Amino acid sequence: MTAEPGDPQGLAPASPGVIADTEALLPHNPLRDPRDRRIPRVAGPCVLVMFGVTGDLARKKLMPAVYDLANRGLLPPGFSFVGFARRDWADEDFAQVTYQAVKENARTPFRDSVWQQLSEGVRFVPGSFDDDAAFDQLARCVRELDAERGTGGNYAFYLSIPPGQFPNVVQQLKRSGLSDSGGHGWRRVVIEKPFGHDLASARELNATLDGVFPPESVFRIDHYLGKETVQNILALRFANEMYEPIWNRGYVDHVQITMAEDIGIGGRAGYYDGIGAARDVIQNHLLQLLALTAMEEPAAFDADSLRMEKEKVLSAVRLPADLATGTARGQYSAGWQGGRQVRGFLEEDGIPADSRTETYAALRLGVDTRRWAGVPFYLRAGKRLPRRMTEIALIFQRAPHLPFAATDTEELGHNALVIRIQPDEGITVRFGSKVPGTAMEVRDVNMDFAYGASFTESSPEAYERLLLDVLIGDPPLFPRQQEVELGWRILDPIEDFWASYTKPDQYPAGSGGPASTDAMMARDGRAWRRL
Amino acid sequence: MTIDLTDTNTSSIHEALTQARRRLGGPASGMVLTLIIVTDESAQYDAVRAASQAGREHPSRVLAVITRKPKAESRLDAEIRVGDTGPGETILLRMYGPLGQHADSVVAPLLAPDVPVVVWWPDEAPPAPGTDALGAVAQRRVTDAAASDEPQEMLQTLAKVYQPGDTDLSWTRSTPWRTLLAATLDQPYPELVSGEVLAEPGNPTADLIASWLGVRLGIPVRRGESSGPGITEVSFETPEGKIMLARPDGRTATLTWPGRPERRVALHRRDAPDLIAEELRRLEPDEVYAETLRALAAGTGQ
Numbered sequence: 001m002t003a004e005p006g007d008p009q010g011l012a013p014a015s016p017g018v019i020a021d022t023e024a025l026l027p028h029n030p031l032r033d034p035r036d037r038r039i040p041r042v043a044g045p046c047v048l049v050m051f052g053v054t055g056d057l058a059r060k061k062l063m064p065a066v067y068d069l070a071n072r073g074l075l076p077p078g079f080s081f082v083g084f085a086r087r088d089w090a091d092e093d094f095a096q097v098t099y100q101a102v103k104e105n106a107r108t109p110f111r112d113s114v115w116q117q118l119s120e121g122v123r124f125v126p127g128s129f130d131d132d133a134a135f136d137q138l139a140r141c142v143r144e145l146d147a148e149r150g151t152g153g154n155y156a157f158y159l160s161i162p163p164g165q166f167p168n169v170v171q172q173l174k175r176s177g178l179s180d181s182g183g184h185g186w187r188r189v190v191i192e193k194p195f196g197h198d199l200a201s202a203r204e205l206n207a208t209l210d211g212v213f214p215p216e217s218v219f220r221i222d223h224y225l226g227k228e229t230v231q232n233i234l235a236l237r238f239a240n241e242m243y244e245p246i247w248n249r250g251y252v253d254h255v256q257i258t259m260a261e262d263i264g265i266g267g268r269a270g271y272y273d274g275i276g277a278a279r280d281v282i283q284n285h286l287l288q289l290l291a292l293t294a295m296e297e298p299a300a301f302d303a304d305s306l307r308m309e310k311e312k313v314l315s316a317v318r319l320p321a322d323l324a325t326g327t328a329r330g331q332y333s334a335g336w337q338g339g340r341q342v343r344g345f346l347e348e349d350g351i352p353a354d355s356r357t358e359t360y361a362a363l364r365l366g367v368d369t370r371r372w373a374g375v376p377f378y379l380r381a382g383k384r385l386p387r388r389m390t391e392i393a394l395i396f397q398r399a400p401h402l403p404f405a406a407t408d409t410e411e412l413g414h415n416a417l418v419i420r421i422q423p424d425e426g427i428t429v430r431f432g433s434k435v436p437g438t439a440m441e442v443r444d445v446n447m448d449f450a451y452g453a454s455f456t457e458s459s460p461e462a463y464e465r466l467l468l469d470v471l472i473g474d475p476p477l478f479p480r481q482q483e484v485e486l487g488w489r490i491l492d493p494i495e496d497f498w499a500s501y502t503k504p505d506q507y508p509a510g511s512g513g514p515a516s517t518d519a520m521m522a523r524d525g526r527a528w529r530r531l
Numbered sequence: 532m533t534i535d536l537t538d539t540n541t542s543s544i545h546e547a548l549t550q551a552r553r554r555l556g557g558p559a560s561g562m563v564l565t566l567i568i569v570t571d572e573s574a575q576y577d578a579v580r581a582a583s584q585a586g587r588e589h590p591s592r593v594l595a596v597i598t599r600k601p602k603a604e605s606r607l608d609a610e611i612r613v614g615d616t617g618p619g620e621t622i623l624l625r626m627y628g629p630l631g632q633h634a635d636s637v638v639a640p641l642l643a644p645d646v647p648v649v650v651w652w653p654d655e656a657p658p659a660p661g662t663d664a665l666g667a668v669a670q671r672r673v674t675d676a677a678a679s680d681e682p683q684e685m686l687q688t689l690a691k692v693y694q695p696g697d698t699d700l701s702w703t704r705s706t707p708w709r710t711l712l713a714a715t716l717d718q719p720y721p722e723l724v725s726g727e728v729l730a731e732p733g734n735p736t737a738d739l740i741a742s743w744l745g746v747r748l749g750i751p752v753r754r755g756e757s758s759g760p761g762i763t764e765v766s767f768e769t770p771e772g773k774i775m776l777a778r779p780d781g782r783t784a785t786l787t788w789p790g791r792p793e794r795r796v797a798l799h800r801r802d803a804p805d806l807i808a809e810e811l812r813r814l815e816p817d818e819v820y821a822e823t824l825r826a827l828a829a830g831t832g833q
Contacts, residue, residue, distance in 0.1 A: 029713065029716045029717055030716075030747045030748055030749075031709070031712055031713040031716050031744075031747050031748070032713050032717075033747075033819060035818050035819055036709075036819040037813050037815075037817075038703075038706045038709070038710075038809065038813075038817075038819075039706065039709055039710050039713050040710060042710060042711075042713070042714035042717070044714075044717055044718065045718070045794070070797060071797070073707050073710055073711070073796075073797070073798065075796070076714060076794075076796070077711075077715075077784070077785075077786040077794035077795060077796035078786075078792070078794030078795070078796070079796075111797070111799065113780075113782035113783050113797050113799060114797040114799070116783070117783050117795050117796060117797045118797075120795065147792065148792050149792055149794055150788070150791045150792045150794050152718075
C-alpha cells in the first residue's frame with residue numbers, strides 16, 4: 001500500500017497517461033487515488049465555444065472528437081457546445097450539422113442516448129467576427145448555459161479560423177467581456193497552426209492574444225503532438241534501457257525525418273501559395289519531431305520540464321554553412337501519381353503561373369550538443385510524392401570491424417531504427433542476419449512492431465486527446481510561444497535565402513522529389529530512405 | 532484460417548501454429564499477453580468473441596479451455612484460428628475425460644513466451660482462484676461474481692481467498708459510475724453526511740460501489756434496492772440537501788445538486804468486450820479493489 005486514503009500524498013490527480021497531469025485538481029477529493037488506475041481524468045463543467053464551425057476541420061475532426069469524448073464518458077454532466085459562424089441557423093440547424101458530422105466521422109459507435117444528452121447542450125450564435133451585437137448575444141448565450149446547465153463560468157474558445165481573423169475575434173471577446181473571468185471559472189483559447197509565417201508575424205499574432213489571455217491559457221494545437229506514436233517516442237527513449245546508450249553521436253550516423261504526402265494542394269491554393277512546404281509542416285511538425293528525438297531526458301514529464309528540454313535542443317539547432325548545398329526545394333510538375341495523371345503545381349487552380357512557392361523542401365540541420373555534434377539531421381517534406389508517410393529514422397554507423405569476408409557482407413547496409421508516425425504506426429528495426437545456407441552471407445532484415453495495427457482501434461484520435469487536455473487544462477502537449485519562435489528562427493534565414501535565390505526545381509508528381517535533394521544527400525555520401 | 536486437430540497434443544498444436552503463421556506471410560507477432568478462458572461448450576462462443584474483440588486493443592493469444600464428457604477417455608481436440616479474428620491467435624482446447632482435471636499441463640506449453648498471462652472464468656469460478664492450477668500460472672485472475680448464483684456470497688468468498696492479481700468483472704462494471712462520482716467531487720462540495728446506492732437486488736457492483744464510497748469518504752453508505760436496470764441511483768445527504776446521481780433507464784444519468792441546475796450525462800452499461808478490454812489494460816494488482824472487497828466482507832464499508 002503506497003498511500004492511505006486521506007494521506008495528502010495519496011491525493012494527487014490520477015493520471016494514467018505517459019505524461020503526468022500538471023494542473024492540481026482540488027486537493028480534497030477522497031475518491032481520487034493515484035493507485036486507482038481505472039478512473040480516467042474527466043473535464044470539469046464547461047462550455048466549448050467554437051469559431052469556424054463550417055470548416056472542414058470542425059466537421060471532420062473536432063465535432064466527432066467532442067462526441068467521442070462524450071461517448072467515452074470523459075465530458076462532464078452539463079457540458080455545452082456553442083457554434084459561432086456567419087450562417088442563418090437556429091440551434092436545431094447547428095445541432096443537425098453536428099449530428100451529420102458525428103454520424104459520418106466519429107470513431108466510436110453511434111449511441112442515440114449519448115447524442116441526445118450532448119445535443120441538449122448545443123447552441124448556435126449567428127454573426128460575423130466584426131459584429132458587436134453577435135458577440136453580445138454569444139456572451140448572453142454562455143451565461144444562460146451557466147444558469148441552465150451549471151457550466152460554472154468555464155469557457156474554452158476554439159478559433160478554428162484563418163489567423164487573419166484572430167485580432168477581430170480576440171478583440172470582440174475582450175470587448176464583450178467574454179475573455180474576463182472576473183475570478184469565477186477559467187478562460188482558455190485554442191489556436192491552430194500556422195502560428196504566423198515568420199518570426200515577426202508569429203510575435204504579432206502572439207501580441208494579439210497576449211493582452212487578452214494570459215500565456216498559460218493559450219493552447220496552440222499541433223495535432224501531431226497528440227498522436228500516440230509521438231508520445232511513444234518519449235516512452236521508447238526514456239522508459240527503456242536498450243536505446244538511450246546508443247542514442248548519440250557514438251553510434252548514430254545521421255537522422256532522417258520525413259513527412260511525405262501523396263496529395264497535391266487540393267483546394268488550399270489560397271493558403272498554400274506563398275507559404276510552401278517548409279512553413280506549412282517543417283517549422284512545426286518536423287521540428288517538433290526533431291526536438292523529441294534529440295532532446296535530453298526531462299527531469300519530469302510535466303509541461304515545464306518537457307518544454308525546457310525541447311527549447312534547449314531547438315536553440316542548439318545549427319543551419320548549414322552553405323544554404324545552397326545544405327537545402328533543396330522543388331515544385332511538382334505534371335505527372336503520374338499513384339496511377340492517375342495529375343496537374344503540376346503551377347497549373348493548379350488559384351496558383352499563379354510564376355509562383356515560387358515550394359511544394360518540397362529538404363534541409364540539413366546540425367544539433368550543437370555533446371550528444372549530437374557532427375550528426376546531421378535531414379528533414380524533408382513534400383507533396384505529390386509516391387506515398388503518404390511520416391517517419392523518424394535513426395541510421396546507425398556501420399560496425400567498426402566486420403570479422404567476415406567483404407563478399408559475405410556485401411548486401412549489409414546500416415542498422416536503422418525507424419519510428420513510423422503515420423500511417424501504420426509502429427517501430428521497425430533493421431539489422432543484418434545470416435541468410436540460411438551453408439555459406440556465410442549476411443543481409444538486412446526488418447523487425448517490426450506494429451503499434452498501429454494492434455492498438456489504434458480504440459486509441460483516441462489526436463484531436464480527442466488534445467481537446468480533453470484543453471478542457472482539463474493539462475498543457476504538456478501544446479507548444480509554447482517560445483518554441484514557435486525558435487522554429488521561425490531556424491526557418492527564417494532559409495526562407496530569406498530561398499526568396500533571394502532562383503526558382504524551386506521541378507520534380508514530376510509521383511517521384512521522390514527534385515534531383516537537387518538527392519544531390520544534397522550524395523554530397524554527404526548518404527542517400528534518402530526510399531519513400 | 533481455421534485448423535482442426537483431433538486427438539492431438541501440444542507439440543502438434545505448436546507446429547500447426549508455426550505453419551499457419553508462415554502461410555500467412557509470417558506476420559510479426561506483436562502479442563502482448565496470453566488470455567486463458569476457462570469455460571464450457573455452451574458459453575465459449577460469447578466469451579471467445581468478447582476476447583477477440585478485446586484483442587483488437589490487446590493482441591493476444593487466446594486459449595479457451597473447454598472441458599467435455601468427464602467420463603470419456605482422455606483426449607485433446609484443438610481448433611486453431613489465426614488471421615481472421617483480429618491480430619492475435621485463438622486456440623480452442625477441448626479436453627475430454629480425466630485430462631480435464633489437468634488442463635494446466637496442456638496450457639503451460641502453449642503460453643506465448645515473455646508476455647503476461649491472464650485467466651478469465653466467465654461463468655463459475657473455482658473456490659480459490661489464486662491457488663487454482665490455472666490461476667497460479669497467471670498474473671491476473673478475472674472472475675465474475677454477477678455470473679454466479681449467489682453473487683453476494685461469491686464476493687465474500689473472493690475476499691477471503693484474495694491474492695494480488697485477483698479482480699472481478701463486477702468491479703470493472705463500476706468504473707463508469709466511479710468515474711462520474713469522482714468527477715462530481717472534483718468541484719467544491721458540502722460536507723457529506725451519509726450515502727446510499729440503489730440497485731437491483733443481488734447486484735454485486737452496487738455492493739462494491741457502496742463499500743468503496745464508505746472506505747473512501749468515511750461515511751455510512753447504505754445499499755438499497757430498486758427495480759433496476761442495474762444501478763439506478765447514488766446519493767449523498769449533505770446539510771444543504773441531497774446530491775444525487777440517478778440513472779433510471781440504464782443510459783442517461785442526471786446529476787442533482789442543491790441550488791444548481793440539473794445536469795445530464797450519458798452513462799451506459801457496457802458489454803463483455805469493453806469490460807475485458809479494460810481488465811487487460813492494466814495488469815498490476817488492483818489495490819483499490821482489494822481494499823474495497825475486504826471492507827465489504829468485513830462489513831465496515833457500510
